[in-house]
Amino acid sequence: MNNQSTHSYRKIAIAACFGTFLEWYDFLTFATLAVVFAPLFFPSTDPNTALLASLATFGVGMVVRPLGAAIFGSLGDRIGRKPVFMVTIVLMGIATVSVGFLPTYAQVGIWAPILLVSLRLLQGLSAGGEIGGSAVYLTEHAGNEYRGFKTSFLQLMGPLGILFSTLQIALLRNFLSPEEFLTWGWRVPFWISIVLLLIAFKARMALEETPVFLELSKANQKSDNPVINNFRDPLIRKRMFLLFFCISSGGAILFFCVQVYTAIFLKTSVKLPSEIVDWLSVWAIICLLPLTVLSGWLSDKVGRKPIVVGGLILGSLITTPAFNTFQSLGNQFLQQGSLLSLLLIGGLFSCLSFALALVVGPQTALLAELFPAKSRNSAATLPHNLAAGWIGGLLPLIVTWINQYWGTDTAGLWYPTIFLACAAVAAFIYLPETKKVNLNI
Template identity: 80%
Template sequence: MNKINNLKKLQDSHSYRKIAIAACFGTFLEWYDFLTFATLAVVFAPLFFPSSDPSAGLLASLATFGVGMIVRPIGAAIFGSMGDRIGRKPVFMITIALMGFATVCVGLLPTYAQVGIWAPILLVALRLLQGLSAGGEIGGSAVYLTEHAGNEHRGFKTSFLQLMGPLGILFSTLQIALLRSYLSPEEFQEWGWRVPFWISILLLLIACKARMALEETPVFLELSKCNQKTENPLLSNFRDPETRKRMFLLFFCISAGGAVLFFCVQVYTAIFLKTSAKLPAVLVDQLSIYATLALFPLTLFAGWLSDKVGRKPVVIGGLLLGAIFIRPAFQVLQSLSEEYLMAPDVNGSVILIGLLLICLSLALALVVGPQTALLAELFPAKTRNSAATLPHNLAAGWIGGLLPLIVTWLNQIWGGDLAGLWYPTIFLTGAAIVALLYLPETNKVNLNL
């Protein structure tokens, strides 16, 4: 009997690894496609938004990145409801194809110098498609993976999905760093920036093949078997007071808090170091790679820790650490950058900058490590996909995605490179307080209910 049980556990473990790899690779591609734009925001500014004022061009480029984030909730509403009605797997195939098409087209776009105003118009249109796709994928993939993970060690087993965003940035940043090292600045500006988008063609083919082999989740199959599916899941969510409350908690505390930290740590730091701190782009890309590598074990540790002590204390710890640490960290980053520019042959400043980026990554890891499991655990099975994806993408799109734009705009309004950082500081403080008072512990929740 023990041998049979051990064999079954081995088969279940192998099956889950196969499902997790396929799901995670598709999500990696979504993040890679979506965030390559953010990594190249500084490059896009003169190519698609030429202006006599470099700050205005950068602001326009960041605003275009933000447009893709704004429409994410629309994609979440559409694809999230579809996931509750027709199944998690079919939605995965639609979103990955849409994202891949839009990203490849970005790599083929003519610039402003070639077609004038049509260049930024087409770029914005493709960002809209990317945003719709990301809205259906990011959040829905968390539900899919968590429902396959079972009731044991969900925090750790699902935390791997949270590595896909940093891995997407890492792969994108590494490519760009290599391209910059092999190409002259003129060559990179002329055609080198297109290469990461062209590579999406190969990644898309691999992701589609992997996803075709995916199985529907056992939770959804059980709902179909018992005829418990809801025709209007999104409407049902808003009618139920407890679901509404949990959607708000997911939006404000978990998803928005994680998004603010993600875009501060993984996106805005690079923009800040390149523009405000004036560090060389190649050096910033290298530092970003090291900080992202450090984020991987920290995220898995946070997922594991949430299985031991609960999701709630781990998430609150990350929110508080971010609220306390973000603004002082950027102030020190600015000072260290000035020291480096005065004496670039001295490496001490660069090492300290790298350590600061790793410390920021710890705050992010504590929030996003348990996040995948929390997205599914907060809601009942029959409306879980729509209930989780809408607030998650609303937070990621409207709070996190607009953060680089808002912080840059506030810096310009208030006349300082650090003034805008009061926005994420205040937001994270509020999220931590609300989570402390109202967020339920979901560690041992049965996902079939």
């Protein structure tokens, strides 16, 4: 790739990644504040019931992601990748800003949770079109060399979105009293998204359509019914299942275990102070960033398959033991004030982040490489969002419910452990190696 094309790709990557960063920031700020939302929008005499309701509302946004993927993924194959990006970014921005102005249950009663759930549905539809479609867009611009490395940066947007949100919340908690934070401080991250939306919209206006789609248009090879045609083709259907079960579900489970559920677990089960948990989450994200890029680079050297399978195996082996150890170390800190306990929790956080990085580092490239050009957007976005929405997005709710059913704090973690082990076996046997695939075919 010459200097001019490298500069052009860098501009495209920055614009695409910033928009995806905003999508993740908007979408996951809700998860970061799930514990805060519970008493504000779902008041109950039982704190566990309120937390479950809050997590269920977060899960609703994830559940409708496949519907957004089907709608916007199909449009991406029919009218182009760029127009879809413009629509999804506006939808997400409007929904997120609106959350910041919602009245609470104490102010309007039952209408508060109804409005909150409605905005989560709109966020989910938008995320379904964005997340997955952006991977296809960036990979088609990346060319056929070093795709794993060049596209791995897109996977940083989710952690960076959480990092930006978490840092804001940590600073707000530091400068505001608990009463001020519950009254209006929690709204600030949602208000800030209007500024990010304007920046992202301007950046996306400068995006170019992908060369692969332009070639399809020129050759008149676009599919009229891409979603239906994908399910009729046995090879595409098989690869959609592999993407769903192995790559996207595995990545989603690890992502929500590491980036979402761990913080909830440390705050509610271990009962560590929120400020400490927020900074531990920041540390985990900082570790994840270089590990993700390294994993993408390694996938260019040794192949996508061994890196992804390695991450699934590592995740299945350490998830449950890690959370049991979190509980033990957290209790030591609360009883003895041991700084070493916090350092060890941070080290475990890093190990979980490494497993996540191995799966998601090559993921952007894999999403595009598994499918032919004319059906790539719809074939990649639907299973990817189905996995993220139904498997990953519901994970905090399912794990919390299993824990409450069995009366322990870690019983529910056998669900992600078993899932990751099964995904590793399936990927080892059936997942093809794709690092040398020509994306124009």
